């Protein structure tokens with residue numbers, strides 16, 4: 293990306309107006325390429341100048357200098373052949389801040405260690421770091437799911453969320469902006485028996501944090517998956533699913549080790565994505 297290597301861009305000033313009846317030409321444009329999902333802010337005022345979502349979308353953030361008018365513009369009854377022309381104008385000066393938001397169809401949410409990154413590696417070619425400790429993921433990543441019966445769709449993996457995340461606890465909150473525009477939240481809840489809170493409580497904590505961050509998140513379609521199902525006997529898993537069902541929450545189960553449950557999850561995600 294252009295911006296990684298260069299921080300200053302000067303569109304040239306306009307050319308000075310000329311004699312011999314010529315105007316100066318405008319300074320040539322400079323095109324800075326950014327990926328879709330880029331937000332451009334005025335650094336001084338904080339105002340949002342542009343929200344570039346589409347491929348090949350183009351906006352002008354700072355105007356180059358206009359060319360000066362040539363001597364013929366200043367012809368009057370008393371000045372038949374003026375010996376002066378207008379100088380070219382300086383271009384606009386702007387300090388801008390660029391922010392990249394991932395544009396994903398589906399956002400993975402859940403506590404640290406829930407198996408979010410593992411899930412992304414199972415369903416896409418993305419290779420986020422996976423490890424047996426919380427806060428493994430420090431930066432968001434994006435994976436493309438290529439499904440045999442549906443068009444491709446994208447999933448964003450972000451760091452895990454914890455209680456108090458909306459107040460800045462943990463890491464997750466600053467990354468929630470990356471899932472703001474997703475159609476679906478894929479909420480992963482670990483069935484791992486070594487966790488402090490039970491699965492339903494863990495789910496409720498994350499649900500609350502999401503709603504506190506943005507009340508609109510409550511309206512987002514969500515799919516709840518109980519992960520690490522291989523770590524509990526099936527009867528235990530069923531019992532936990534019943535606890536969720538009592539609260540009218542439908543759950544799917546997954547083992548990333550055996551891949552049990554994976555096809556059903558992808559089918560349901562694709563159905564929500566593509567079937568009206």
Ligand SMILES: Nc1nc2c(ncn2[C@@H]2O[C@H](COP(=O)(O)OP(=O)(O)OP(=O)(O)O)[C@@H](O)[C@H]2O)c(=O)[nH]1
Pocket residue numbers: 402403404405406407408409410411421422423424425426427428429430450451452453519520521522523546547548549
């Ligand atoms: N037994 C079992 N272990 C799993 C499963 N899914 C993930 N794990 C393990 O759980 C640990 C955490 O997995 P990650 O994918 O890194 O979890 P995460 O949700 O991305 O964690 P953070 O990035 O910290 O938020 C790793 O050791 C995984 O190998 C599963 O279905 N079964």
Ligand SMILES: [Mg+2]
Pocket residue numbers: 408409410420421422428429449450451452
């Ligand atoms: Mg992770």
